Amino acid sequence: MRNRLKSWARSVKRDVHAIYLAARDPRTPWYAKALALFVAGYALSPIDLIPDFIPILGYLDDAIIVPLGVLLVIRMIPPNVMAEKRVEAAAALDRPVSRTAATAIVALWIAAVALAAWGGYRYFSAR
DSSP states (O other), X not given: OHHHHHXXXXXXXXXXXXHHHHXXXXXXXXXXXXXXXXXXXXXXXSOOSSOTTSTTGGGHIIIIIHHHHXXXXXXXXXXXXXXXXXXXXXXXXXXXXXXXXXXXXXXXXHHHHHHHHHHHHHHHHOO
């Protein structure tokens, strides 16, 4: 049961990436693109409709709303486009993750925020 659940979760993750890719494809109808961007954005967003700390209901959107949205979008996208994008999404999931690059990007963001805070402090303290 646990392996089946893990496999299902991986396929939903792959399909979310695939519908994002399909939304950028010119062969996808405009209404499917709009819904695909909405569903992919919601699935990948850190903000939930129902916060996860609320018991049982918190995970309802992750377990029911996102998969149903993905299924609806998959039905709207032409099958040949969806098959192509699933292959691309699966290949992207198999790529190695660079922790060094991620650390460098986070360090750059921290430096940018610190520089902005320092500049704001200097600007407002001079007044």
